[in-house]
Ligand SMILES: CCCCC/C=C\C/C=C\C/C=C\C/C=C\C/C=C/C(=O)SCCNC(=O)CCNC(=O)[C@H](O)C(C)(C)COP(=O)(O)OP(=O)(O)OC[C@H]1O[C@@H](n2cnc3c(N)ncnc32)[C@H](O)[C@@H]1OP(=O)(O)O
């Protein structure tokens with residue numbers, strides 16, 4: 001099953017080898033539990049381990065393999081980030097996609113050797129979403145052939161870039177490019193920030209950390225201001241866009257090619273989110289198979305809480321989602337890598353499809369992941385609330401994905417633009433022009449679903465039902481938009497009056513895509529034992545998801561209320577059928593205890609002994625009497641006693 005999850009036996013077994021290798025190297029392990037450390041201690045600890053990784057990486061992984069590096073980082077550094085997180089996640093991808101060969105020779109090779117540390121500085125105090133209104137300006141000075149970077153007011157300060165605050169000495173900075181008074185929109189520049197020897201900020205740079213956050217606190221998200229700071233013309237990233245010495249601007253082959261680092265993260269983060277969801281579910285499912293509370297048969301001992309249908313309903317549909325997401329994530333990464341290669345040859349035809357797909361997936365997956373993690377926490381009762389479970393940290397890190405790389409409700413609108421265009425083609429009788437991801441919009445719907453009248457597995461009927469719902473909502477939302485425009489609203493006003501409905505269409509389209517990706521993967525499985533278990537999980541998934549969106553199919557009679565009952569019964573049937581495999585389904589992700597960092601979710605299942613040992617090790621228990629008691633509580637009680645006398 002691990003080979004299914006990790007798209008092949010090769011990587012699944014490499015993961016095992018890497019984990020086994022690390023198990024023998026205590027210097028790579030957390031020196032104490034992360035929840036017992038201050039932020040400063042965590043950053044120090046993470047930097048220590050990062051240095052070890054850099055020194056010994058070649059002995060443990062093939063450094064050119066992104067997935068091996070990712071696994072090494074998960075084991076050693078963990079999810080709370082590290083001082084070079086953005087270096088790998090965005091700085092290197094931005095240089096790879098946007099720097100010219102010559103620039104790559106100069107900077108990318110140094111970045112890959114870790115001679116310099118970089119980040120991606122785009123968001124500002126006043127603007128994150130609306131990139132066209134960024135306020136940092138890069139004005140071209142023809143005389144000196146330099147760009148002058150400037151922060152004209154406080155809202156123009158860069159704000160949020162990861163590892164900008166304290167760690168990075170370079171950044172890919174996004175600024176509005178002005179040449180001879182003309183605004184050429186957001187462009188990307190390679191900018192030195194700190195002296196390479198002293199790490200002191202360079203003259204003209206104001207820089208620092210933005211303070212603690214909900215989670216992800218090992219990362220020093222930062223602020224950055226420029227005071228008429230000069231960089232050479234050749235620091236504009238010039239793989240696709242160019243500015244000649246005389247200020248002539250050479251347009252890129254696609255207007256949004258500079259947004260590639262964002263599309264990179266949106267493509268990869270689907271897998272990252274699936275893994276975080278699986279972390280939380282591993283912890284909650286293991287714990288639920290140890291925790292006994294209450295009885296189902298009063299003549300029998302207390303049951304494991306995993307026997308309760310409510311607990312199964314709380315956890316198993318999310319287990320199915322984690323699988324669905326990791327399968328969809330693998331497809332997304334393949335598409336991203338293909339588009340990256342095609343862009344190299346000047347073919348930008350798939351950029352819009354990739355952008356639409358990743359915008360929708362990023363939004364739906366992060367939202368459902370956060371929901372699933374929070375349910376996993378609650379499924380652990382009181383112990384879920386303790387940091388010993390580590391689920392609160394996993395939630396805090398994962399939920400950040402709802403905001404970063406484009407706020408979810410905004411990104412759903414990006415997909416909606418694509419869907420509206422497609423709906424326009426359908427309306428104009430040009431369905432043959434629809435791309436493969438939206439071809440279903442042009443198909444004719446059956447009048448009713450046959451979901452309860454086809455032999456199992458009947459996935460085609462489920463897919464048809466999801467298609468019916470997504471098509472109906474897309475055409476309806478587009479119609480609403482067109483209707484407002486016909487009545488005289490501008491497109492922007494009409495859009496704003498239709499966005500709740502448009503975003504619903506985007507979610508439904510994306511959920512259809514996820515179901516289809518799951519079906520595609522299960523169809524490929526050759527081993528009959530694996531196929532059976534995955535088919536059960538997929539059945540649970542399609543019934544759960546369909547029930548969640550059934551209102552759309554009930555309102556036009558595509559589904560009847562008796563079919564709804566059928567779907568519910570199927571759901572309950574598969575909850576029970578999956579129960580014996582539940583622990584194996586989470587164990588198949590093969591997370592080591594070191595990677596999980598959860599006292600509650602350890603493989604040995606010795607929950608109570610482990611919790612007690614953890615509590616005793618808490619910093620507060622180092623002494624029996626805290627200074628706060630000596631200083632305040634004892635005098636308080638003493639004065640209360642004295643006043644009574
Ligand atoms: C190997 C296994 C490993 C597994 C790995 C697992 C995990 C690791 C992965 C990730 C790391 C995780 C964590 C890192 C943590 C945090 C990092 C966070 C970083 C950041 O947040 S960086 C800042 C991100 N900021 C944003 O995302 C801003 C969002 N805003 C925008 O993107 C844009 O402003 C906008 C909303 C898209 C609008 O742009 P605008 O220029 O105004 O364009 P429009 O007028 O709206 O559209 C015009 C037109 O262009 C199309 N368009 C827009 N963007 C793109 C694009 N990128 N590509 C193609 N086309 C695009 C748009 O659709 C319109 O098309 P039309 O045809 O409709 O005109």
Ligand SMILES: Cc1cc2nc3c(=O)[nH]c(=O)nc-3n(C[C@H](O)[C@H](O)[C@H](O)COP(=O)(O)OP(=O)(O)OC[C@H]3O[C@@H](n4cnc5c(N)ncnc54)[C@H](O)[C@@H]3O)c2cc1C
Pocket residue numbers: 086120121122123126127128129130159160161162216221400403404405406407408409410
């Ligand atoms: C953990 C984390 C890490 C980050 N790392 C980086 C980084 O490394 N580099 C970097 O540059 N940035 C980074 N960011 C910033 C991040 O990319 C932005 O916060 C994000 O893009 C959202 O932009 P915003 O903060 O301006 O939100 P806003 O756009 O101000 O959103 C506020 C509200 O307004 C709504 N809204 C905004 N525009 C519209 C619209 N057009 N239509 C309808 N509703 C709208 C949103 O839906 C939301 O509800 C990070 C953020 C976080 C949380």
